[in-house]
Amino acid sequence: MAYPDPINYSGIFLSWYHQNDTKCIHTNADHNLIYLYSGKLIIEQGNKETVINPGECVFVRRNHRVKMNKLSSDGNGYKGISMTFKRNVLREFYNKMDKKSMPKNVQMPEKSIFKISLRPDITSLFQSLTPYFDSLVKPTDEIIKLKEQEGIYCLLNTDKNFYPVLFDFTEPWKIDILDFMYENYMDDLTMEEIAVFTGRSLATFKRDFAKISDLTPQKWLINKRLEVAYNKLQSGNKKVSDVYVEVGFKNLSHFYTAFKKQYGFSPGK
Structure with missing residues (x-):
């Protein structure tokens, strides 16, 4: 069935x-x-x-x-x-x-x-x-x-x-948020999942993140993906159709829009 x-x-x-x-x-x-x-x-x-x-x-x-x-x-x-x-x-x-x-x-x-x-x-x-x-x-x-x-x-x-x-009932240790996000920025993780992997509740994660960045976690991830995409495209050895997936974007049009808003020109240029 x-x-x-x-x-x-x-x-x-x-x-x-x-x-x-x-x-x-x-x-x-x-x-x-x-x-x-x-x-x-x-x-x-x-x-x-x-x-x-x-x-x-x-x-x-x-x-x-x-x-x-x-x-x-x-x-x-x-x-x-x-x-x-x-x-x-x-x-x-x-x-x-x-x-x-x-x-x-x-x-x-x-x-x-x-x-x-x-x-x-x-x-x-x-x-x-x-x-x-x-x-x-x-x-x-x-x-x-x-x-x-x-x-x-x-x-x-x-x-x-x-x-x-x-039968280990100890709570997980908190790990450094930015270290985790630098290592996993390209993965399709929700904020709840990132909180779990860094040993926090969602509320604690948001509170701790606000202490280290003026950006929201979602905005930080987008900026990081765009930064890496910019560097990959600037090298001249990568295609836009490959780069947007490599850095964690799921939608090509969303990548184009976000990139142009960030840098003032399209990724194709």
Whole structure:
């Protein structure tokens, strides 16, 4: 059947792409566990790529920015389900655990992406969710809670390194706003996403940004993109049709208008 995209059942998402591949910047304020039914998922973080094939699973830690390429493969469209683990769910689970049974002296791993090969417990978990999406009948809150708990147990049984990852309830450290924006100005991020990645609420982000710039964050990003575009075009080795995409503009006419307003002449000149 043709699924709407995506379907969200209280933090459990189905993504389904029949023909068109898609690439998006994924922001995750919460941990995510993604299971692939068909197609291919390529996750980019910095210079590293993680490839997920059907029957495999990947865990992406919260407060990290990754690029996800959801692709067709072997004639099959992309189909995957992701499960989000919010802090209140993890905290409730942790409070009920027998702390004596937890492994000792497990260090917090540095990596943020954990590829999980085929496992019967994880396969069973996600296959049990399929009927709800096939029928478009939303599972009850009690069922969702049970599935979340099952997902947590699956991770803990997979690797003891998930103990410090899942049960770390410290707030993320704030990182330098301008450093982040200089590095990511070309990406299609909302203000809410930038706030999350710099360890702030949206209100705190706007307040902190006002301390370092007279511009709004949106205006700062446009000015930065125009500045880089100007330098690229001035070198004479770049076409306007290439540059506007490279610096983060999504619309060519918008780029022309903004560039001319900023510099007094069109980018073609």
